[in-house]
Amino acid sequence: MKPISFIQPSRNNLKYLQWSYNSIRKNLGYIHEICMADDFSNDGTWEWLQEISKTDPNVKIHRNEGPTRLGHTILYDTLINDYATNDIVMIYHADMYALPGLDVEIDKHIKPGVVVSVTRIEPPLHPDGPEKILKDYGIEPEEFKEQDLLRDYESFKRNTTTEGIFAPWAIYKSDFQKIGGHDPLYAPQSKEDSDIFNRFVLAGYELVQTWEGFVYHMTCRGSRFADGAKRNPNGEVFMKNRETDEWLTQNNRSTRNFIRKWGHFVKHDALLKPIVPPKYNIGFVAKNCNLQILETLEPWCTTIYTDELYPVGRYQDYIEMEQSNTSFDLQERIQPIDNEKNNDILVEFDGSQLTNDSFQFLQQLPEILQDSGEIGEMELDIFKITINSLETYEKELIKCKTS
Numbered sequence: 001m002k003p004i005s006f007i008q009p010s011r012n013n014l015k016y017l018q019w020s021y022n023s024i025r026k027n028l029g030y031i032h033e034i035c036m037a038d039d040f041s042n043d044g045t046w047e048w049l050q051e052i053s054k055t056d057p058n059v060k061i062h063r064n065e066g067p068t069r070l071g072h073t074i075l076y077d078t079l080i081n082d083y084a085t086n087d088i089v090m091i092y093h094a095d096m097y098a099l100p101g102l103d104v105e106i107d108k109h110i111k112p113g114v115v116v117s118v119t120r121i122e123p124p125l126h127p128d129g130p131e132k133i134l135k136d137y138g139i140e141p142e143e144f145k146e147q148d149l150l151r152d153y154e155s156f157k158r159n160t161t162t163e164g165i166f167a168p169w170a171i172y173k174s175d176f177q178k179i180g181g182h183d184p185l186y187a188p189q190s191k192e193d194s195d196i197f198n199r200f201v202l203a204g205y206e207l208v209q210t211w212e213g214f215v216y217h218m219t220c221r222g223s224r225f226a227d228g229a230k231r232n233p234n235g236e237v238f239m240k241n242r243e244t245d246e247w248l249t250q251n252n253r254s255t256r257n258f259i260r261k262w263g264h265f266v267k268h269d270a271l272l273k274p275i276v277p278p279k280y281n282i283g284f285v286a287k288n289c290n291l292q293i294l295e296t297l298e299p300w301c302t303t304i305y306t307d308e309l310y311p312v313g314r315y316q317d318y319i320e321m322e323q324s325n326t327s328f329d330l331q332e333r334i335q336p337i338d339n340e341k342n343n344d345i346l347v348e349f350d351g352s353q354l355t356n357d358s359f360q361f362l363q364q365l366p367e368i369l370q371d372s373g374e375i376g377e378m379e380l381d382i383f384k385i386t387i388n389s390l391e392t393y394e395k396e397l398i399k400c401k402t403s
Contacts, residue, residue, distance in 0.1 A: 006032060006035065009094075011040065019097065020096055033059070081177070090170040097215060101212070114206045116171075167193065181400060186254045190253075202395055263280065276394055283303040283345065284305065298318070305339060353382045
């Protein structure tokens with residue numbers, strides 16, 4: 001058995017972290033290292049971690065002293081790079097219960113260049129999908145039906161593997177570090193996982209989901225659903241429209257940064273294997289933009305060239321409003337309309353004529369170019385498109401340059 005370093009940041013999630021820790025020790029033993037980080041909690045997490053570390057020598061603990069949270073995007077890498085002592089590390093959420101044999105299944109499949117995910121058993125808090133098992137064994141530790149789950153989980157096993165990836169996932173520490181770990185662009189959280197999954201695919205790593213190793217996952221505790229899960233009077237669980245304002249704001253910020261970096265929304269197949277469209281160097285030449293149109297368009301290109309905002313305003317106003325939300329230099333991304341244009345592909349249009357349909361065309365442009373792009377000029381709807389080169393740049397994104 002190759003020992004694993006479980007990587008668990010947590011913020012104000014003490015009851016889940018205790019529940020998760022106990023499952024690892026009860027069902028997998030003490031061979032594995034557990035690296036836990038307290039992200040400036042105020043619920044007693046740090047005090048509990050200090051006590052556990054006194055009695056469990058295979059626990060490593062770290063604390064963010066604040067005054068603000070760092071988020072798991074940063075703390076995953078802190079724990080892996082500075083604390084984990086095993087060759088294999090596993091991104092593992094604080095609201096996951098390890099079922100017996102999880103480590104055996106990872107050991108069966110893990111090797112350099114391979115990332116292994118185990119299968120999640122989840123209560124019906126989110127829509128069903130073919131990559132997981134939906135079964136209600138409790139939505140809070142207080143009502144967890146542990147003995148029922150331990151009785152049933154063997155019946156969920158399938159002698160197969162698929163190619164999806166999601167937490168919990170295990171990787172050789174050296175492979176994680178080779179591509180630079182998580183991108184702090186997404187700190188404190190949201191979309192950092194989809195970003196690194198894309199980079200695994202582009203780096204040629206093999207993705208393996210085993211259907212013989214499991215966690216029970218209560219899902220999305222912490223910043224997204226800070227007050228836990230709920231049941232209605234009929235006993236049905238629900239989470240929709242209960243996200244915290246903090247999570248909604250950060251998710252929007254991270255989504256915009258993901259689009260800036262990759263040129264598309266998160267894409268994957270039905271079993272959650274990432275799909276990575278090509279990344280082109282695209283310039284939008286947009287006349288008659290107002291502030292709302294500029295805000296909508298800017299993430300979807302490499303450069304946007306525009307005149308002063310229509311009917312009044314300055315694009316500098318948008319830069320001043322948005323720059324604190326991204327590490328991309330918006331002064332480089334937004335330029336005067338008469339500047340020299342060196343993009344491989346230019347799309348010229350009148351922003352005042354932009355409709356939902358024409359904006360969808362811009363969102364789908366990388367796939368359109370991949371399927372049928374040719375060097376030259378063409379006009380389509382409100383767009384004049386000049387293609388000087390169809391070179392793609394997605395492989396330049398494999399190594400996290402900002403780590």
